[in-house]
Amino acid sequence: xxxxxxxxxxxxxxxxxxxxxxxxxxxxxxxxxxxxxxxxxxxxxxxxxxxxxxxxxxxxxxxxxxxxxxxxxxxxxxxxxxxxxxxxxxxxxxxxxxxxxxxxxxxxxxxxxxxxxxxxxxxxxxxxxxxxxxxxxxxxxxxxxxxxxxxxxxxxxxxxxxxxxxxxxxxxxxxxxxxxxxxxxxxxxxxxxxxxxxxxxxxxxxxxxxxxxxxxxxxxxxxxxxxxxxxxxxxxxxxxxxxxxxxxxxxxxxxxxxxxxxxxxxxxxxxxxxxxxxxxxxxxxxxxxxxxxxxxxxxxxxxxxxxxxxxxxxxxxxxxxxxxxxxxxxxxxxxxxxxxxxxxxxxxxxxxxxxxxxxxxxxxxxxxxxxxxxxxxxxxxxxxxxxxxxxxxxxxxxxxxxxxxxxxxxxxxxxxxxxxxxxxxxxxxxxxxxxxxxxxxxxxxxxxxxxxxxxxxxxxxxxxxxxxxxxxxxxxxxxxxxxxxxxxxxxxxxxxxx
Amino acid sequence: xxxxxxxxxxxxxxxxxxxxxxxxxxxxxxxxxxxxxxxxxxxxxxxxxxxxxxxxxxxxxxxxxxxxxxxxxxxxxxxxxxxxxxxxxxxxxxxxxxxxxxxxxxxxxxxxxxxxxxxxxxxxxxxxxxxxxxxxxxxxxxxxxxxxxxxxxxxxxxxxxxxxxxxxxxxxxxxxxxxxxxxxxxxxxxxxxxxxxxxxxxxxxxxxxxxxxxxxxxxxxxxxxxxxxxxxxxxxxxxxxxxxxxxxxxxxxxxxxxxxxxxxxxxxxxxxxxxxxxxxxxxxxxxxxxxxxxxxxxxxxxxxxxxxxxxxxxxxxxxxxxxxxxxxxxxxxxxxxxxxxxxxxxxxxxxxxxxxxxxxxxxxxxxxxxxxxxxxxxxxxxxxxxxxxxxxxxxxxxxxxxxxxxxxxxxxxxxxxxxxxxxxxxxxxxxxxxxxxxxxxxxxxxxxxxxxxxxxxxxxxxxxxxxxxxxxxxxxxxxxxxxxxxxxxxxxxxxxxx
Numbered sequence: 002x003x004x005x006x007x008x009x010x011x012x013x014x015x016x017x018x019x020x021x022x023x024x025x026x027x028x029x030x031x032x033x034x035x036x037x038x039x040x041x042x043x044x045x046x047x048x049x050x051x052x053x054x055x056x057x058x059x060x061x062x063x064x065x066x067x068x069x070x071x072x073x074x075x076x077x078x079x080x081x082x083x084x085x086x087x088x089x090x091x092x093x094x095x096x097x098x099x100x101x102x103x104x105x106x107x108x109x110x111x112x113x114x115x116x117x118x119x120x121x122x123x124x125x126x127x128x129x130x131x132x133x134x135x136x137x138x139x140x141x142x143x144x145x146x147x148x149x150x151x152x153x154x155x156x157x158x159x160x161x162x163x164x165x166x167x168x169x170x171x172x173x174x175x176x177x178x179x180x181x182x183x184x185x186x187x188x189x190x191x192x193x194x195x196x197x198x199x200x201x202x203x204x205x206x207x208x209x210x211x212x213x214x215x216x217x218x219x220x221x222x223x224x225x226x227x228x229x230x231x232x233x234x235x236x237x238x239x240x241x242x243x244x245x246x247x248x249x250x251x252x253x254x255x256x257x258x259x260x261x262x263x264x265x266x267x268x269x270x271x272x273x274x275x276x277x278x279x280x281x282x283x284x285x286x287x288x289x290x291x292x293x294x295x296x297x298x299x300x301x302x303x304x305x306x307x308x309x310x311x312x313x314x315x316x317x318x319x320x321x322x323x324x325x326x327x328x329x330x331x332x333x334x335x336x337x338x339x340x341x342x343x344x345x346x347x348x349x350x351x352x353x354x355x356x357x358x359x360x361x362x363x364x365x366x367x368x369x370x371x372x373x374x375x376x377x378x379x380x381x382x383x384x385x386x387x388x389x390x391x392x393x394x395x396x397x398x399x400x401x402x403x404x405x406x407x408x409x410x411x412x413x414x415x416x417x418x419x420x421x422x423x424x425x426x427x428x429x430x431x432x433x434x435x436x437x438x439x440x441x442x443x444x445x446x447x448x449x450x451x452x453x454x455x456x457x458x459x460x461x462x463x464x465x466x467x468x469x470x471x472x473x474x475x476x477x478x479x480x481x482x483x484x485x486x487x488x489x490x491x492x493x494x495x496x497x498x499x
Numbered sequence: 500x501x502x503x504x505x506x507x508x509x510x511x512x513x514x515x516x517x518x519x520x521x522x523x524x525x526x527x528x529x530x531x532x533x534x535x536x537x538x539x540x541x542x543x544x545x546x547x548x549x550x551x552x553x554x555x556x557x558x559x560x561x562x563x564x565x566x567x568x569x570x571x572x573x574x575x576x577x578x579x580x581x582x583x584x585x586x587x588x589x590x591x592x593x594x595x596x597x598x599x600x601x602x603x604x605x606x607x608x609x610x611x612x613x614x615x616x617x618x619x620x621x622x623x624x625x626x627x628x629x630x631x632x633x634x635x636x637x638x639x640x641x642x643x644x645x646x647x648x649x650x651x652x653x654x655x656x657x658x659x660x661x662x663x664x665x666x667x668x669x670x671x672x673x674x675x676x677x678x679x680x681x682x683x684x685x686x687x688x689x690x691x692x693x694x695x696x697x698x699x700x701x702x703x704x705x706x707x708x709x710x711x712x713x714x715x716x717x718x719x720x721x722x723x724x725x726x727x728x729x730x731x732x733x734x735x736x737x738x739x740x741x742x743x744x745x746x747x748x749x750x751x752x753x754x755x756x757x758x759x760x761x762x763x764x765x766x767x768x769x770x771x772x773x774x775x776x777x778x779x780x781x782x783x784x785x786x787x788x789x790x791x792x793x794x795x796x797x798x799x800x801x802x803x804x805x806x807x808x809x810x811x812x813x814x815x816x817x818x819x820x821x822x823x824x825x826x827x828x829x830x831x832x833x834x835x836x837x838x839x840x841x842x843x844x845x846x847x848x849x850x851x852x853x854x855x856x857x858x859x860x861x862x863x864x865x866x867x868x869x870x871x872x873x874x875x876x877x878x879x880x881x882x883x884x885x886x887x888x889x890x891x892x893x894x895x896x897x898x899x900x901x902x903x904x905x906x907x908x909x910x911x912x913x914x915x916x917x918x919x920x921x922x923x924x925x926x927x928x929x930x931x932x933x934x935x936x937x938x939x940x941x942x943x944x945x946x947x948x949x950x951x952x953x954x955x956x957x958x959x960x961x962x963x964x965x966x967x968x969x970x971x972x973x974x975x976x977x978x979x980x981x982x983x984x985x986x987x988x989x990x991x992x993x994x995x996x997x
Contacts, residue, residue, distance in 0.1 A: 018547070021539075021543055033723065035719065035720055038735065042736075044733070222535045237536065
């Protein structure tokens with residue numbers, strides 16, 4: 002083996018070791034850390050992040066990458082690893098140290114300011130820090146460089162190769178097709194959802210969640226589930242992929258679909274090639290692709306009639322008092338009720354993307370200076386009125402609801418919608434290519450779908466761009482129409498319209 | 500503040516951050532990690548250990564320490580920090596890189612060999628690796644240097660300032676006083692212990708353990724208890740100190756005294772000065788002192804008549820079927836039954852030190868070449884016959900029972916006995932100095948004792964050597980007589996002899 006390539010692999014894997022150690026510290030903080038542990042944990046995380054950054058931007062790594070770049074004697078995968086690592090390396094090297102320090106400091110103060118502002122329901126407490134952040138993100142876009150629009154530079158941090166231009170087209174269709182469709186559904190009689198909000202005892206919910214995870218082939222020998230305030234998936238290698246959930250006794254939807262969603266993320270991580278640990282070929286392709294995996298399972302599988310044909314009887318047996326008289330069809334309609342809401346994280350599969358549309362429009366406006374931070378509360382209210390038909394009563398339920406901007410994450414929100422669009426295309430294509438996915442589900446089986454995802458998505462790691470991955474797996478570029486067709490067909494069915 | 504001292508503190512704290520991160524990875528591995536996670540976890544731990552070693556032996560740290568050494572303008576504590584850090588630094592610098600690599604490799608292969616040998620009950624499988632390890636430890640003693648005996652060099656890694664000469668004296672008295680005393684007790688009618696081995700349901704034991712921890716002032720806002728195969732205490736700062744226990748339903752001693760023991764360790768760590776995080780003044784004094792804290796609580800408190808005067812009625816209420824007819828006095832005698840046994844970790848407070856005596860004699864012999872590895876099984880059997888009067892049936896229950904040597908830990912075992920001797924002296928002195936500790940305990944209170952330990956032991960971190968700490972706290976050097984007096988008085992009482 003090429004000794005420089007070996008040295009590169011070794012260095013990358015050590016960088017990964019440090020990164021994953023930090024991830025475990027974070028997992029622990031969310032799940033088991035005693036309340037007093039926070040102060041020293043923060044500095045431990047900062048130290049590890051600093052070491053990781055230093056290793057990942059070291060001259061040693063840079064020189065190895067530049068030696069190996071374009072070496073056609075390397076295997077195809079090795080060449081792809083080098084290409085992607087060099088891209089990341091060059092990206093990281095564009096940040097002057099002073100900028101990194103200022104950004105870290107601003108982010109940690111912004112996060113605190115946002116927490117205070119949200120608690121106090123007072124946007125003014127967040128505004129100065131957000132203004133500073135927006136300025137820094139504008140500067141960051143300049144540092145990173147871009148062809149068309151500064152937003153592209155920020156977006157690419159999460160979704161390599163994506164452009165504002167493509168997103169404009171996608172959100173254009175959301176505006177012209179999904180917004181009116183959601184309005185149409187809102188005008189129809191709503192499915193009865195009352196039985197979902199009865200008392201569902203905690204321990205029975207927990208058991209049912211474990212049952213679903215087993216059925217979905219989540220590998221408990223290489224993972225575990227715990228409880229946390231906000232459900233998430235994390236991993237420390239493909240052989241240790243953990244998920245969390247939360248349980249509300251007065252509404253079993255919370256646990257059920259967060260579990261299915263996180264399981265989708267986890268199957269992806271558990272399916273990445275372990276021999277590529279620490280290298281791009283062992284990493285997820287992009288946030289959009291990651292989200293496509295969680296949403297595919299959550300919505301296309303976990304909110305389908307076929308899936309519950311098999312599992313609803315099991316659920317019913319667990320909660321006979323709550324669901325004894327409910328039919329499988331009533332259940333299917335209830336879990337797919339569409340209803341405009343103020344809070345993004347509570348939104349259904351249809352109106353969810355209206356929340357993202359609003360954030361995307363605002364982010365673009367902030368980055369190019371057309372929207373001013375001071376105007377945000379008003380802009381927010383206008384857009385919620387226009388797209389969702391809702392009156393936003395206050396900023397806590399409005400512009401202050403999401404943590405993302407306070408973390409300096411601009412360009413992140415669109416990956417949620419990209420995830421859904423990818424999910425629809427992957428699922429539709431898997432169903433066409435393999436046949437029988439739906440009847441499998443009616444029998445409680447999901448292997449066929451899972452194997453398709455392993456081969457078409459998981460196995461490639463980050464050796465393909467999201468766009469390439471999509472073309473290779475589905476034979477087509479990403480197309481909003483497939484998503485829209487899925488929505489119209491499914492909700493036509495749920496609401497009895499055609 | 501002195502800018503070099505500040506730079507020293509900053510660097511030391513970052514070294515600590517990395518070390519504690521590794522400790523969390525280890526805690527997780529023992530407590531929650533899924534079985535598949537081991538492979539990558541091992542390399543993550545190795546990477547962090549390497550980074551920590553690099554930082555802790557960096558020229559940057561060396562040059563700061565040498566600049567600050569002997570700077571009398573520094574505060575007293577600062578000077579002590581520098582002195583101890585320099586000692587550690589110089590110690591670490593004595594190891595050539597090649598030696599460190601060989602040792603790590605040998606240890607990891609030895610540990611595997613030991614596991615195989617123990618499973619197969621076949622010392623021959625461990626012998627070659629143990630021979631290699633003994634050679635390396637002999638070399639290590641030469642690298643580290645010593646005045647009298649190579650064993651001193653190894654011992655000092657765990658117990659700064661301790662010498663073989665002192666230990667010879669201590670174990671000499673164990674041989675001449677404790678060995679015959681244990682034999683005498685073995686000849687007397689044994690207390691009835693049958694009621695300790697009835698069925699004690701898991702969840703009730705867990706609750707009783709939490710109750711004891713609360714009463715002992717373990718701070719749950721800065722710690723937590725979990726289950727693991729072998730009970731241990733670990734910490735990631737003084738504000739996050741965790742303990743583990745294990746539960747046997749057929750014997751509630753396991754959970755109860757491991758919980759009290761680990762709580763003793765944890766109170767020490769929770770009591771170290773948080774503003775000294777990462778510096779010697781914020782660290783435990785030595786392994787012997789650490790063990791003194793666990794044993795003081797386990798034996799002097801947790802196996803005392805006074806302690807159970809208060810807590811036995813509570814225990815009885817939890818397990819009325821098992822203990823309803825047992826008197827407090829019968830209980831006290833039962834939990835202090837003395838009985839020679841083959842396995843160190845199951846030993847009572849008296850015969851425990853006979854196990855350590857044997858290991859100490861063997862270690863000294865191995866290090867100076869008077870005992871050969873090949874003779875170990877026979878030597879082991881002879882000594883168990885001579886000191887404990889027991890026939891060792893096989894090596895799994897003999898020379899293969901402890902993990903320590905396979906980890907390369909020679910000179911570690913004596914700190915267990917040192918811990919008991921220190922514990923007796925600390926407890927006796929605290930009782931004399933404060934008065935009322937025993938009557939406090941009869942009322943379920945331990946604040947007075949705990950406050951004495953906070954002031955006399957915890958507060959000093961590693962600013963004093965174990966010997967200095969002992970003299971300052973108790974006014975005397977460590978004296979075996981106090982321990983022996985305690986043993987004779989307590990067991991005279993238990994066994995009704997004088």
